[in-house]
Amino acid sequence: PAPGTADRTRADRAPEGRAPAPRTSALRTAAHGIRDFHLGSDPGLGRFRSALTAGLAMAGALGIEYVYARLAGAAPQDMIVHMIIGTVIAMLGSNALAGPSAVTNLRIAAFFPVALFAGLLPGIAVAGHEVAMLAGFVVVMFAAVYVRRFGLAFFFYGFMGWMGYFFAAFLHPQVSQLPGLLVAVLLATVWVTGLCLALLRNRAGNALRHARAAFGARARAVSRTAAALLA
Helix, strand or coil: CCCCCCHHHHHHHCCCCCHHHCCCCCCHCCCCHHHHHHHHCHHHHHEEEHHHHHHHHHHHHHHHHHCCCCCCCCCHHHHHHHHHHHHHHHHHHHHCCCCCHHHHHHHHCCCCCHHHHHHHHHHHHCCCCCHHHHHHHHHHHHHHHHHHHHHHHHHHHHHHHHHHHHHHHHCCCCCCHHHHHHHHHHHHHHHHHHHHHHHHHHHHHHHHHHHHHHHHHHHHHHHHHHHHHHH
């Protein structure tokens, strides 16, 4: 035989009694890749949690305002106004109450009605005057942006005030409707506060654990990419 043939034959022959090296299945590798992509693309699951909270808050507010309007015998137009305002409070409130401190969140939520009515009342006052309404838009928009300098909570307060003015200017609610609107705003505030504090409270320990999992997922993705380039 040619030189080296016997050595190659012995090298190619698997040792007796030894099992073949285990191989990770392609399906398992793909599953790990999908999991790491999901964890790495949303560190701490912040976006998923924010979307879930906002969706539940708005859906619940729509239902609560609808039931309230039906029980109060509100007209169809009033029902729509209540549902829209309640949904706006729920949407903005779910983001404003994303902090881990329950006391701070309660203090922030207490001023939701104040912020919205700060824009709603001037909007009702100028609803029938086009020039005053347009000038008021400029003033309210400036104020909504200016108050952001006082902290994150005021970002949402300014937004609520601007939305209150917007709805009042275009939907033309009457002064006689203010008690019903106040109840609608209070219901939405209580709903979103209870949802964020009792059911979907943001806990710092969970956020840290999810952030560490996201870091590990990104590190594994970099390692796999580097290994594929060097292979």
